[in-house]
Amino acid sequence: MGVAIDVQGLTKSFGSQLIWNDVTLTLPAGEISVMLGPSGTGKSVFLKTLVGLLKPDKGSIVINGADLVTLKEHDLYEVRKLFGVLFQDGALFGSMNLFDNVAFPLREHTKKTESEIRKISLEKMELVGLQGAEDKLPGEISGGMRKRAGLARALVLDPEILLIDEPDSGLDPVRTSYINQLFIDLNAQIDATFLIVTHDINTARTVPDNIGLLYHKHLAMFGPREMLLSSEEPVVRQFLNAQTVGPIGMSEEKDADELAAEAASGQQLPPLPPIAPQLGTSNGEPRRGERPAGEWCRANGVIPPPGSFQGPHTSVQVPERTLDQRPELDVGASLDHGAAS
Numbered sequence: 001m002g003v004a005i006d007v008q009g010l011t012k013s014f015g016s017q018l019i020w021n022d023v024t025l026t027l028p029a030g031e032i033s034v035m036l037g038p039s040g041t042g043k044s045v046f047l048k049t050l051v052g053l054l055k056p057d058k059g060s061i062v063i064n065g066a067d068l069v070t071l072k073e074h075d076l077y078e079v080r081k082l083f084g085v086l087f088q089d090g091a092l093f094g095s096m097n098l099f100d101n102v103a104f105p106l107r108e109h110t111k112k113t114e115s116e117i118r119k120i121s122l123e124k125m126e127l128v129g130l131q132g133a134e135d136k137l138p139g140e141i142s143g144g145m146r147k148r149a150g151l152a153r154a155l156v157l158d159p160e161i162l163l164i165d166e167p168d169s170g171l172d173p174v175r176t177s178y179i180n181q182l183f184i185d186l187n188a189q190i191d192a193t194f195l196i197v198t199h200d201i202n203t204a205r206t207v208p209d210n211i212g213l214l215y216h217k218h219l220a221m222f223g224p225r226e227m228l229l230s231s232e233e234p235v236v237r238q239f240l241n242a243q244t245v246g247p248i249g250m251s252e253e254k255d256a257d258e259l260a261a262e263a264a265s266g267q268q269l270p271p272l273p274p275i276a277p278q279l280g281t282s283n284g285e286p287r288r289g290e291r292p293a294g295e296w297c298r299a300n301g302v303i304p305p306p307g308s309f310q311g312p313h314t315s316v317q318v319p320e321r322t323l324d325q326r327p328e329l330d331v332g333a334s335l336d337h338g339a340a341s
């Protein structure tokens with residue numbers, strides 16, 4: 001279970017508006033990847049393109065040897081069954097109760113009997129902690145419950161790929177933690193490939209195996225979590241540390257004058273914070289894509305910031321870093337776990 005998605009040279013525009021150009025990355029099978037980026041950089045457009053709802057101008061999206069971009073409508077329909085998608089608001093039908101919402105894809109896309117549908121739907125509702133809420137209408141429940149109902153619905157067809165758009169939008173930090181834990185536990189149980197779009201920096205730091213950053217109409221970087229979290233690239237540092245100092249401005253990237261003024265006033269990005277330990281499963285079983293903490297840093301001669309990986313269960317020794325071994329912008333767009341083994 002869980003398939004890799006191999007994206008090569010993907011480009012998307014709407015009319016004359018280029019959204020992103022030449023995006024190349026591999027989402028590794030069974031791992032959790034997070035896509036970050038300032039508002040409007042086309043993260044949702046990327047998810048919709050992956051699932052075939054939007055057609056790219058150029059490039060390929062290869063899953064199990066088939067390129068989604070060139071598939072005929074009928075074959076695309078079949079490949080789409082590999083996907084479960086959780087949209088921002090759960091995208092539930094307001095007039096249907098939660099059970100009927102969750103059962104909907106099974107009734108639409110399978111020939112299962114009503115008793116089979118009931119069994120599967122209740123099982124997925126239990127998985128996301130919604131047992132007992134079957135008869136509630138979407139309008140009667142909280143945003144967090146709606147997201148979990150959307151997740152149960154995304155799971156009923158046993159997807160091999162889960163695309164999740166801003167699961168934390170509108171959730172308080174505690175519920176965000178619960179839903180993040182749910183993703184990690186689900187990933188360990190069902191072994192699907194996850195791609196999560198988020199603005200939540202804590203989620204980005206602790207949940208994924210891999211992180212990508214869309215910025216200025218391209219994929220600025222994509223790679224193992226430790227690579228991004230130890231990166232000295234200004235745009236990565238600014239974004240992952242939620243700073244105003246750096247190349248990203250309020251509406252777009254800052255121009256040379258603004259950056260010069262920032263430098264002249266002595267404003268600098270603060271030092272990198274420690275790399276937090278990756279969140280584990282709640283039952284202590286290893287994650288699908290689990291690697292020893294600090295492994296990427298060790299393999300690449302990068303010293304993580306002081307205090308990194310200091311969690312309840314981890315304490316790691318890493319060697320001296322040589323600066324010229326640091327990853328550079330753009331070069332990490334394809335994963336190189338081989339280097340880390």
Ligand SMILES: Nc1ncnc2c1ncn2[C@@H]1O[C@H](COP(=O)(O)OP(=O)(O)OP(=O)(O)O)[C@@H](O)[C@H]1O
Binds near residue numbers: 014019041042043046
């Ligand atoms: N169907 C469409 N037709 C035309 N333009 C679109 C369409 N869908 C999205 N866009 C444009 O693409 C750009 C990227 O939108 P998208 O929603 O993917 O950004 P995002 O990175 O997900 O933003 P946010 O973080 O704010 O949710 C926006 O300028 C948006 O207006």
